[in-house]
Amino acid sequence: MKKLFVILGAGLLLSACSKLTKENYELLEMGMSQEEIQAVIGKPDNCSETLGTKSCIWGSEEGKNITITFIGDNATTFSNDGLQ
Template identity: 35%
Template structure:
């Protein structure tokens, strides 16, 4: 195997390992967690929206995502799709 192939393979493994949107992290979510705790686990969300103390944030893309609904900055409900 050439050095270039090894470098490319290593990069692919690193990029996969850096993806925080996965089943393992999803299983660590719990109702009542703070936004800070969630962002330490999943990183910054792709998008957030809300009003009047309620908000909804999403991590990932159309195929693989985690969506979390907050009340007063604490996890109320969460769901995921396409997680590996």
């Protein structure tokens, strides 16, 4: 039982340290490279590529997330859901 509480507590601490915040989202700018984006919000959870464009999502598609589309290595579109 103690182990369960330790795991739940660690999960809460990690979620409190998330880089997926409204403040960090507002730091993102068009033209930034994926490396520059990752310096602000960390590595993406999922990326897909189609016809020279790359779409990456940070967070979960069902919950809090940031989605960025890159053409070449430059960010071109941004969207977010559930950020506070």
